[in-house]
Amino acid sequence: ETVDHKYVYDFAEGNKDLKDLLGGKGANLAEMTNLGLPVPPGFIITTEACKAYLATGEEPAGLAGQIATHLEALEREMGRRLGDPDDPLLVSVRSGAKFSMPGMMETVLNVGLNDRSVVGLSAQAGGNDRFAWDSYRRLIQMFGKTVCEVPGEEFEHALDEAKRAKGTTNDLDLDADDLRGLVDAYKKIFVKHTGREFPQEPREQLDLAIRAVFESWNAERAVVYRRQERIPADLGTAVNVVSMVFGNLGPDSGTGVAFTRDPGSGAQGIYGDYLANAQGEDVVAGIRNTVPLQELEQLDKKSYDELLAFMARLEGHYKDLCDIEFTIERGKLWMLQTRVGKRTAAAAFVIAGQLVDEGLIDLDEALHRVNGAQLAQLMFPRFRLDHEFQPVAKGIGASPGAASGKVVFTSARAVELAAEGESVILVRRETNPDDLNGMIAAQGILTSRGGKTSHAAVVARGMGKTCVSGADEIDVNVPAKRFTVAGQTVNEGDIVSIDGTTGKVYLGEVPVMPSEVVQYFEGSLEPEHVDNPLVRAVHRIMTHADGKRRLAVRTNADTGADAARARRFGAQGIGLCRTEHMFLGDRRELVERLILARTDDERDSSLAALLPLQRDDFVEIFREMDGLPVTVRLIDPPLHEFLPPLEQLAVNVAVAQERGEDVAKEEALLAAVRRMHEENPMLGLRGVRLGLVIPGLFAMQVRAIAEAAVAVTRAGAVAKPEIMVPLVGAVQELETVRAEAEKIIAEVVGDSGVEVLIGTMIEVPRAALTAGQIAEAAQFFSFGTNDLTQMAWGFSRDDVEGAFFWRYLELGIFGISPFESIDRDGVGRLVRIAAEEGRAARPELKLGVCGEHGGDPDSVHFFHEVGLDYVSCSPFRVPVARLEAGRAAV
Numbered sequence: 001e002t003v004d005h006k007y008v009y010d011f012a013e014g015n016k017d018l019k020d021l022l023g024g025k026g027a028n029l030a031e032m033t034n035l036g037l038p039v040p041p042g043f044i045i046t047t048e049a050c051k052a053y054l055a056t057g058e059e060p061a062g063l064a065g066q067i068a069t070h071l072e073a074l075e076r077e078m079g080r081r082l083g084d085p086d087d088p089l090l091v092s093v094r095s096g097a098k099f100s101m102p103g104m105m106e107t108v109l110n111v112g113l114n115d116r117s118v119v120g121l122s123a124q125a126g127g128n129d130r131f132a133w134d135s136y137r138r139l140i141q142m143f144g145k146t147v148c149e150v151p152g153e154e155f156e157h158a159l160d161e162a163k164r165a166k167g168t169t170n171d172l173d174l175d176a177d178d179l180r181g182l183v184d185a186y187k188k189i190f191v192k193h194t195g196r197e198f199p200q201e202p203r204e205q206l207d208l209a210i211r212a213v214f215e216s217w218n219a220e221r222a223v224v225y226r227r228q229e230r231i232p233a234d235l236g237t238a239v240n241v242v243s244m245v246f247g248n249l250g251p252d253s254g255t256g257v258a259f260t261r262d263p264g265s266g267a268q269g270i271y272g273d274y275l276a277n278a279q280g281e282d283v284v285a286g287i288r289n290t291v292p293l294q295e296l297e298q299l300d301k302k303s304y305d306e307l308l309a310f311m312a313r314l315e316g317h318y319k320d321l322c323d324i325e326f327t328i329e330r331g332k333l334w335m336l337q338t339r340v341g342k343r344t345a346a347a348a349f350v351i352a353g354q355l356v357d358e359g360l361i362d363l364d365e366a367l368h369r370v371n372g373a374q375l376a377q378l379m380f381p382r383f384r385l386d387h388e389f390q391p392v393a394k395g396i397g398a399s400p401g402a403a404s405g406k407v408v409f410t411s412a413r414a415v416e417l418a419a420e421g422e423s424v425i426l427v428r429r430e431t432n433p434d435d436l437n438g439m440i441a442a443q444g445i446l447t448s449r450g451g452k453t454s455h456a457a458v459v460a461r462g463m464g465k466t467c468v469s470g471a472d473e474i475d476v477n478v479p480a481k482r483f484t485v486a487g488q489t490v491n492e493g494d495i496v497s498i499d500g501t502t503g504k505v506y507l508g509e510v511p512v513m514p515s516e517v518v519q520y521f522e523g524s525l526e527p528e529h530v531d532n533p534l535v536r537a538v539h540r541i542m543t544h545a546d547g548k549r550r551l552a553v554r555t556n557a558d559t560g561a562d563a564a565r566a567r568r569f570g571a572q573g574i575g576l577c578r579t580e581h582m583f584l585g586d587r588r589e590l591v592e593r594l595i596l597a598r599t600d601d602e603r604d605s606s607l608a609a610l611l612p613l614q615r616d617d618f619v620e621i622f623r624e625m626d627g628l629p630v631t632v633r634l635i636d637p638p639l640h641e642f643l644p645p646l647e648q649l650a651v652n653v654a655v656a657q658e659r660g661e662d663v664a665k666e667e668a669l670l671a672a673v674r675r676m677h678e679e680n681p682m683l684g685l686r687g688v689r690l691g692l693v694i695p696g697l698f699a700m701q702v703r704a705i706a707e708a709a710v711a712v713t714r715a716g717a718v719a720k721p722e723i724m725v726p727l728v729g730a731v732q733e734l735e736t737v738r739a740e741a742e743k744i745i746a747e748v749v750g751d752s753g754v755e756v757l758i759g760t761m762i763e764v765p766r767a768a769l770t771a772g773q774i775a776e777a778a779q780f781f782s783f784g785t786n787d788l789t790q791m792a793w794g795f796s797r798d799d800v801e802g803a804f805f806w807r808y809l810e811l812g813i814f815g816i817s818p819f820e821s822i823d824r825d826g827v828g829r830l831v832r833i834a835a836e837e838g839r840a841a842r843p844e845l846k847l848g849v850c851g852e853h854g855g856d857p858d859s860v861h862f863f864h865e866v867g868l869d870y871v872s873c874s875p876f877r878v879p880v881a882r883l884e885a886g887r888a889a890v
């Protein structure tokens, strides 16, 4: 006989490090229990049980028995039996995955109530019939909706009906008889939709609720949320079965949420919302407006003081911002949940800095507490506000940023307009999980109800999307597609601006200004910001990252201005200067002449005209990058990109011929364009192939680079040119180019002291696979992961993202576009092979990467792991790469 797998854990058996198995909520309930905090007793059904259920559609063997054993223990501890008619134990059944998925999965409260135990509950509550029947109707409503898929509106209609009959709009005006009547109405709705009576057997209620939580892992909104948040789809959820405590037993009861620091700014202090005489779900749903947590001090000083003490304890224990859900039941404080709290990007930096000051963490740990995505967020611009712009409403700054756009009132409309390229602000009374797609599509979210912990606030923060919640001066009328505020009406399509930091709402489009973090990086900080806590924290953490990182960070830049900016952002050189960008504009004609040249003389004269122009480009860049290496890539794209499009040219020529004009020149051009036309230009005549086919082209570029370096050096600066050959697939290509280049360099450089390196891009799979041979001819490699991804997967980089990647993402073929974040297993393997074999052949070989991946946080970690010397990315991503390279090294 086999021993049953352990699927159920008491809170006392778990701890905070068991999140994989017990989910985040369960692991933290266990941790609080073991810290001796007042957690209502309960047990956790593991994610493994969920996964087994989802795989087979049946509860795994042994689960039912283990639940029975743990339930008995819970009943003994509480001195009450589940659903007992006289003195019932009631439990909540709550989802809790490894990663928080706010509101995405199911919860059922008050399990154990039935026609008989409702009487016992009333007795427990001191003869409070109203409370007991209200709890029962909540159970039928939640159970019906989440377990049996009864349409929620039916229950809401019945509730509205009961209130109308009573002549009120307030739930609290319904008395016990009204609620008893409502229970009858709810039961009828239940029977109508399910074909069965509402289950009276407590254990059956429990089992069905557990099953519903398991299944909610695969609810559509949960699937969408996971995809957006890049949470793996196969983790499953744990289920927490917890003894009920009640925040709705009267004015000495209530429920709330608390943060140990401000999750918006990171400021120290007491932050949270409290709602007297209510259940926890009321706060999260934002159904009634809460009061600031500080007011609890007046309402119940004992609980308030106790809560503050627990918060300090939790923060000291977790050494981080904690968020907490609590309930007060008739003056007794219960801790219902804690976790390391979500926070804005600014708060992440500020809090990490504070915790270092407080000696709770060291700077290495502070580096782990922030990330490049957050830094990128802080580099967004904010509103520029002057007197013309007066806010029309102020809600809660739930997620920072500055967003302007057309007002929409439904998720569907948001998706529609966003698809047309419009920037939209989704305005709702409150959001719920069904609004997820609209929230993704919107530039920002504005709600009239709900606090910092409402659905809108939590989800928007997670997405890094601007959100103002609880702007209660706004009266939202969804069916009429308008809202009114301060005596004005705002219709769908009107523009509003929302500030997710201050919570202010403006009519019209407010202009924006740069972030102080960017100003800090640029060294152009306004004096009033020099001492700003965010800037100080960023400075401190970036300095530490720079001290720790092994990867250098260069930039991709091909103008002096970009080079200068990147240098201010901390770039340690240029990793990719794309020279083809220098062949556009006025110079296009010269290039056209080069391509159309019929004789050596014609060609040489075009090249001679291009030479000084190129040289000036390089002089400017070398000057800006004085003392730092500059990798200049010889021209890469197919030449026909410099000619007019074939079809248009053909039409022009035909029209001109029609008119009898002299079209000899145009005809020659057309013939050239035809001759050069390629079906697959990305796999055609580009890169090194071009250099080997058009005599003198690479030579001109090499000469321009060398002459510029000599000129800059003669002027007293230090130029460190590195000439890079693109699209090499065989060492022979590189050897041919190199032999010619070295001659020119030797001739130009003379005794100037300038040293020029020659290396290659590794962006064709064959180059990666023959890197040992190629390294014999290369002083450095730079991985072109854009082309390497394109050619390794056979995905056209210009087409596939819009064409079918959405489907691939939906199917989970990959979690993120391989053009955005390096595919470690495939493309990454090519990088690894080339790095190893290249270094084996030439130990001093310099290795870098200059594809888009150089600025992607995950990819930076990968490049650190495979031992590259540097990453190169766009100027704006340089700080992100510096930070992530530091994080990878600690």
Ligand code: PEP
Binding pocket: 576, 578, 636, 763, 783, 784, 785, 786, 787, 788, 850, 851, 852
């Ligand atoms: C690359 O292919 O990764 C690269 C940097 O070159 P480009 O993007 O110019 O093709």
Ligand code: MG
Binding pocket: 763, 784, 786, 787
């Ligand atoms: Mg390339």
